Amino acid sequence: MVNRALTVVENSLAAAAFMVVTAVALMNVISRYFLNASLAFTSEITVNLAVWMTMIGAAIAVRERAHLGFSLLHDRARGRLRVAVTIAIAVVVVLFLLVIAVYGWEQVVSQRESGRATPSMGIPQWWFSLALPVGAVLAIVRAVQVAVATIRAPDEDGHVVGIEGGPVL
Structure with missing residues (x-):
């Protein structure tokens, strides 16, 4: 249920942002x-x-396992190694995403405290920078x-390899 709600939030935010960008760009044209x-x-x-x-x-790409990556080692590994x-x-x-979240949050706080706004419209800049920690x-x-779903995924024999390295099912 939480997973489905999170998916709706992610998809809605992405769609809303894309819709606004499209409408604004069309207005400009x-x-x-x-x-x-x-x-x-x-x-x-x-x-x-x-x-x-x-x-x-x-975030959607990670959810859909569509992000770029080098997966040769992971794909070839079996059992405990996998x-x-x-x-x-x-x-x-x-860890990488935590760095982005922490520095993104520091940027949001700094922009909010300084009252920084966008040049043309005067929108608080931190509204846009909030994308870093949220994302x-x-x-x-x-x-x-x-990661949890991958660990629980069955191997070629239909067994789920647990942390102990033996079949779980």
């Missing part, structure tokens, strides 16, 4: 064509929402879920 004038705020919104789309998209490689990969990914936390949750 129409404005340039008919009014011969560019709307300055459109690039501001587009660039800042791209950060949201990237971070939420990264479990160890899966755990090692998950630990490295989670990183979502991706951490998904990385742990994928």
Whole structure:
């Protein structure tokens, strides 16, 4: 149930950001064509929402196991070695995402305390920077879920290899 709700949140955030970027870019194209004038705020919104789309998209990619990666060692490993490689990969990914979350949160706090706003529209910049810690936390949750699911996945014989290295089923 939590997994499904998280999926809805991720997909909704990504779709909403993409929809706004598309609408704003279309407005700018129409404005340039008919009014011969560019709307300055459109690039501001587009660039800042791209950060949201990237971070939420990264979490979705981890969930869907669609992120780029070198998987030769993991794919060839069996039994305990596969479990160890899966755990090692998950630990490295989670540590990387924790760095993004921590530094992203520090950036949000700094921008909020300084009152920094976007140049054209005056929107608080931290609203956009919040994508870093939010996206990183979502991706951490998904990385742990994928690691657990991979460890519990059956091998060629239909057995699930547990931490002990023996068949669980």
